Amino acid sequence: MNGPLKNLLVLDLTRVLVGPYCTMILSDLGARVIKVEAPDTGDDSRKFGPFIDNQSAYFMSLNRGKESIALNLKKQEDKKIFEKILIKADILVENFKPGTLEKWGYGWNDVKKKNPKLIYASASGFGQTGPLKDLPAYDMVVQGMGGLMSVTGQPDSEPTRVGTSIGDITAGLFTAIGINAALYDRKKTGKGMFIDVSMLDCQIAILENAIARYLSKNEIPKPMGSRHPSIAPFEAFKTKDSYIIIAAGNDKLFNELCSALEIKDLVKDDRFMSNEKRCSNMNQLKIIFEDILVRKTTTEWIKELTPKKIPCGPINNIKEAVENDQVKARNMIVSAYHKGIGNFRLAGNPIKLSNYKDSISRGDIPDLDEHREKIIKEFI
Amino acid sequence: MNGPLKNLLVLDLTRVLVGPYCTMILSDLGARVIKVEAPDTGDDSRKFGPFIDNQSAYFMSLNRGKESIALNLKKQEDKKIFEKILIKADILVENFKPGTLEKWGYGWNDVKKKNPKLIYASASGFGQTGPLKDLPAYDMVVQGMGGLMSVTGQPDSEPTRVGTSIGDITAGLFTAIGINAALYDRKKTGKGMFIDVSMLDCQIAILENAIARYLSKNEIPKPMGSRHPSIAPFEAFKTKDSYIIIAAGNDKLFNELCSALEIKDLVKDDRFMSNEKRCSNMNQLKIIFEDILVRKTTTEWIKELTPKKIPCGPINNIKEAVENDQVKARNMIVSAYHKGIGNFRLAGNPIKLSNYKDSISRGDIPDLDEHREKIIKEFI
Numbered sequence: 001m002n003g004p005l006k007n008l009l010v011l012d013l014t015r016v017l018v019g020p021y022c023t024m025i026l027s028d029l030g031a032r033v034i035k036v037e038a039p040d041t042g043d044d045s046r047k048f049g050p051f052i053d054n055q056s057a058y059f060m061s062l063n064r065g066k067e068s069i070a071l072n073l074k075k076q077e078d079k080k081i082f083e084k085i086l087i088k089a090d091i092l093v094e095n096f097k098p099g100t101l102e103k104w105g106y107g108w109n110d111v112k113k114k115n116p117k118l119i120y121a122s123a124s125g126f127g128q129t130g131p132l133k134d135l136p137a138y139d140m141v142v143q144g145m146g147g148l149m150s151v152t153g154q155p156d157s158e159p160t161r162v163g164t165s166i167g168d169i170t171a172g173l174f175t176a177i178g179i180n181a182a183l184y185d186r187k188k189t190g191k192g193m194f195i196d197v198s199m200l201d202c203q204i205a206i207l208e209n210a211i212a213r214y215l216s217k218n219e220i221p222k223p224m225g226s227r228h229p230s231i232a233p234f235e236a237f238k239t240k241d242s243y244i245i246i247a248a249g250n251d252k253l254f255n256e257l258c259s260a261l262e263i264k265d266l267v268k269d270d271r272f273m274s275n276e277k278r279c280s281n282m283n284q285l286k287i288i289f290e291d292i293l294v295r296k297t298t299t300e301w302i303k304e305l306t307p308k309k310i311p312c313g314p315i316n317n318i319k320e321a322v323e324n325d326q327v328k329a330r331n332m333i334v335s336a337y338h339k340g341i342g343n344f345r346l347a348g349n350p351i352k353l354s355n356y357k358d359s360i361s362r363g364d365i366p367d368l369d370e371h372r373e374k375i376i377k378e379f380i
Numbered sequence: 381m382n383g384p385l386k387n388l389l390v391l392d393l394t395r396v397l398v399g400p401y402c403t404m405i406l407s408d409l410g411a412r413v414i415k416v417e418a419p420d421t422g423d424d425s426r427k428f429g430p431f432i433d434n435q436s437a438y439f440m441s442l443n444r445g446k447e448s449i450a451l452n453l454k455k456q457e458d459k460k461i462f463e464k465i466l467i468k469a470d471i472l473v474e475n476f477k478p479g480t481l482e483k484w485g486y487g488w489n490d491v492k493k494k495n496p497k498l499i500y501a502s503a504s505g506f507g508q509t510g511p512l513k514d515l516p517a518y519d520m521v522v523q524g525m526g527g528l529m530s531v532t533g534q535p536d537s538e539p540t541r542v543g544t545s546i547g548d549i550t551a552g553l554f555t556a557i558g559i560n561a562a563l564y565d566r567k568k569t570g571k572g573m574f575i576d577v578s579m580l581d582c583q584i585a586i587l588e589n590a591i592a593r594y595l596s597k598n599e600i601p602k603p604m605g606s607r608h609p610s611i612a613p614f615e616a617f618k619t620k621d622s623y624i625i626i627a628a629g630n631d632k633l634f635n636e637l638c639s640a641l642e643i644k645d646l647v648k649d650d651r652f653m654s655n656e657k658r659c660s661n662m663n664q665l666k667i668i669f670e671d672i673l674v675r676k677t678t679t680e681w682i683k684e685l686t687p688k689k690i691p692c693g694p695i696n697n698i699k700e701a702v703e704n705d706q707v708k709a710r711n712m713i714v715s716a717y718h719k720g721i722g723n724f725r726l727a728g729n730p731i732k733l734s735n736y737k738d739s740i741s742r743g744d745i746p747d748l749d750e751h752r753e754k755i756i757k758e759f760i
Binding site for chain 1: 383429431441505509510515516523534538543544549554556558560574575580583588596623686692702704730733734735
């Protein structure tokens with residue numbers, strides 16, 4: 001891959017999702033990633049489904065284009081190899097429990113003496129400080145603790161998780177921002193730094209409206225189904241055959257929507273004359289809208305409302321989302337190669353940069369320890 | 381704010397969430413942000429609730445520490461001011477519909493002639509290319525189109541949105557990564573570049589397991605409540621008083637969990653001997669677990685399981701999440717000042733950098749056009 005991070009070496013000690021997602025982004029931006037895995041087992045996610053011919057598609061989709069070497073960081077022999085790579089690395093990323101790498105002699109304070117230019121990023125469940133720092137965490141735990149699950153779901157439904165591991169993914173994204181900012185900083189100062197990202201912190205950072213509501217009004221927001229708490233109309237409405245999402249975020253769009261639905265008088269209705277009023281009277285607004293929207297199918301409505309520039313759309317399943325012409329036109333489905341399986345498809349990189357070509361493929365999937373010889377030859 | 385982006389000038393043409401979230405991160409990393417708002421109305425989100433004394437807490441939480449100037453980019457007089465700032469800016473961020481800034485003479489191709497070092501980032505609903513590029517979008521629309529809503533919710537429940545605007549937020553994060561990577565690139569090449577981020581693309585990029593499932597097996601995943609599709613046990617379980625989240629992501633943790641629940645024999649049960657088997661028999665596993673877990677309260681179980689290093693936790697509401705000691709210890713709730721309201725609290729920055737102090741406060745909230753005089757004095 002070519003990109004802004006070309007010629008940078010990432011020493012990747014990550015497993016499962018938060019760390020591998022971050023180093024995948026670094027790889028997509030052009031960096032070389034050497035993934036250090038535990039001997040015998042490798043990254044836990046090699047055992048996570050879905051599988052193709054016993055290979056984890058989950059692992060493959062996150063680790064394409066990385067090189068793999070299996071090292072036991074408690075063994076002298078392997079430590080030697082590790083340290084040879086370490087002194088040449090630009091970036092180290094890890095998502096062990098805090099203290100793990102210190103125990104092996106590779107905490108930030110040890111490592112910076114050997115490589116003061118190193119950018120050392122740790123992503124963990126709760127961060128490197130604070131009373132909960134030593135606790136293990138997975139996505140689900142921080143989605144629950146961080147409050148996101150308390151505002152996701154139907155009113156009074158059972159607990160609802162965001163259908164993707166947003167606890168890991170957002171922390172992977174924030175870590176990638178930190179690393180890139182530190183790279184810029186290093187160009188100015190010549191020095192590396194330590195980056196400490198906690199998944200729980202990241203959940204707090206994405207609470208948006210919900211946290212504003214609590215911190216400003218002491219309100220405790222609840223799940224609202226598909227509804228936005230501060231903008232109306234902004235939710236899924238029933239149609240003849242399924243649902244349509246309509247998001248009319250300001251007065252102008254609301255007016256145009258009412259015209260399109262041939263209920264222009266609504267604009268002058270005191271209950272709906274501002275976004276604030278519409279929010280207070282969402283239920284009444286929904287009844288009026290659905291009374292009209294159930295008369296046609298979702299596709300019919302989208303055809304009708306789209307030329308009028310009203311933000312609307314269907315609720316796509318994953319197949320529909322992936323096979324969407326826009327997604328294809330944007331090169332958001334790329335391919336990677338695995339020796340046993342051949343080419344397979346995976347999500348692309350949403351950061352499109354004018355100075356670099358957005359590649360239609362990614363590097364191969366590494367077997368555990370596949371690049372040992374090559375790496376040893378190069379670094380020892 | 382001090383940070384890696386200190387001394388960089390961001391010309392911020394963004395409104396509502398995706399763009400302001402991105403420039404907020406740049407501000408938290410030390411950049412100076414000049415927010416250009418439409419005269420009279422300003423950023424749409426100044427009208428979004430919740431409100432304190434008629435001020436939008438939503439707007440305030442995203443725009444603290446930015447300077448505001450109201451400019452009509454169709455008027456000659458204001459264009460002059462704008463261009464004076466433009467030639468000195470390092471970064472321009474905008475989230476208009478594609479083509480809007482071109483129309484006013486400020487598309488990337490125009491602007492790069494005036495300022496070739498500029499990094500120009502556009503975040504939009506569907507991106508600058510492709511068949512849907514001209515359509516308007518809000519968070520809800522891309523959450524629906526991008527497939528995330530199809531895997532979020534209870535099985536057969538009504539459509540469920542992620543309780544935070546994850547369509548905007550993830551695009552804001554990817555844009556921030558792109559900008560920081562481009563800053564690093566500029567240090568090497570001396571050149572700026574154009575960054576094109578689409579909210580829909582970002583939804584595809586975070587589909588994780590769901591997209592792997594479809595692309596590898598042609599499966600179309602469905603919402604699964606609080607359950608993870610590829611890891612078990614990894615969901616919310618009923619307790620005596622509410623729910624507990626337990627996330628035992630590998631065999632070792634599963635064994636420890638069974639010991640803790642005093643059902644050690646389960647480890648030898650053929651139905652549960654690997655993560656793959658546990659995934660196939662999740663329902664049976666849940667019945668066995670809940671039969672035990674309903675005997676004690678969530679707090680009791682957390683006290684019991686935590687010392688045994690089993691990843692678990694409560695489903696916190698927003699108040700509980702924000703007031704959590706760990707969140708406080710991590711400085712994830714900071715304060716900002718508004719002339720009319722005084723100090724108020726908001727979410728902090730989850731990127732903790734060893735070379736920069738993590739400030740406990742943020743800059744003041746700008747009124748619309750508040751910094752006009754100061755800015756004109758400085759740039760004209």
